Amino acid sequence: xxxxxxxxxxxEELLKPITDECGVRIYDVEWVKEGSDYYLRAYxxxxxxxxxxxxxxxxxxxxxxxxxxxxxxxAYIFEVSSPGLGRTLKKDRHLQQSIGEEVEIRFYKPVxxxxxxxxxxxxxxxxxxxxxxxxVTVANxxxxxxxxxxSDIAKISLTLDF
Numbered sequence: 001x002x003x004x005x006x007x008x009x010x011x012e013e014l015l016k017p018i019t020d021e022c023g024v025r026i027y028d029v030e031w032v033k034e035g036s037d038y039y040l041r042a043y044x045x046x047x048x049x050x051x052x053x054x055x056x057x058x059x060x061x062x063x064x065x066x067x068x069x070x071x072x073x074x075a076y077i078f079e080v081s082s083p084g085l086g087r088t089l090k091k092d093r094h095l096q097q098s099i100g101e102e103v104e105i106r107f108y109k110p111v112x113x114x115x116x117x118x119x120x121x122x123x124x125x126x127x128x129x130x131x132x133x134x135x136v137t138v139a140n141x142x143x144x145x146x147x148x149x150x151s152d153i154a155k156i157s158l159t160l161d162f
Contacts, residue, residue, distance in 0.1 A: 004031040007040065010071055015042055018061045024054050027083040028090060031076075038076040043083040055080045089156040095131045102159045103128045103138065107152050114138075114146035125159055 008029045019026050027043040044050050044058055059080040066078060089095050089103065102125060110120035126138030126146075135147040136156065 007031040007072055010069075011040060011042065014065050014069060015058075015062055018058055018065070019044055022054060022057050022061070024050055024058065027087070027094070038074050039079060040072065040076050041079045041081065043081060043087075045083055050082045055082070086157050086160045089158070092131070095128065095136070095156070098128050098158060099130060101128055102126070103156050104159050105136070105138065105148060105153055106155045108154045111152055114148050115140050115144055128156075 008031055011029045011031075012026055015026055015029070024044040024046045027045040028041075029043070030039075030041045032039050032041070042058065042062070044054060046054070059078070062080070063078065066072075086104075087094070089098055104123060104125050106123045107121070110122050113119060113121050114124065124138070124140075126140050129137040129139050129145055131137065131150075133150075135149055136153065137145055137147050139145045
């Protein structure tokens, strides 16, 4: 069995010419096991968002590549979709694209309030100001900034505005 990272990297490499041709970009690729099934998921995006036709075009074209290349040993389900409005920011490129956006940060365990409050928090909402390999900088509503160690962060996602 290949590793998840190998499958994801190979998929991105083979998918890139197809997404370029279809006028969309790769947001993320993931190889996951859910229950007894494996999934290879490609998340695509474009300015203004993707629709079902974009997903279908990429899926049809890439299914031909998957059949030809046959680089995944396990049985799996292939899916193409949008990363959604409340997208998870997993990679540095996702963080870079989201600077200035409001994000929700969830911690692995309760931490001291990064903005100096007296209570511990399991999550917080703020505006993403920047990041390094070791920390993410966010600002609260009052404009105060805090650096949060990436090792404390379980998940960062865009907030949903309705």
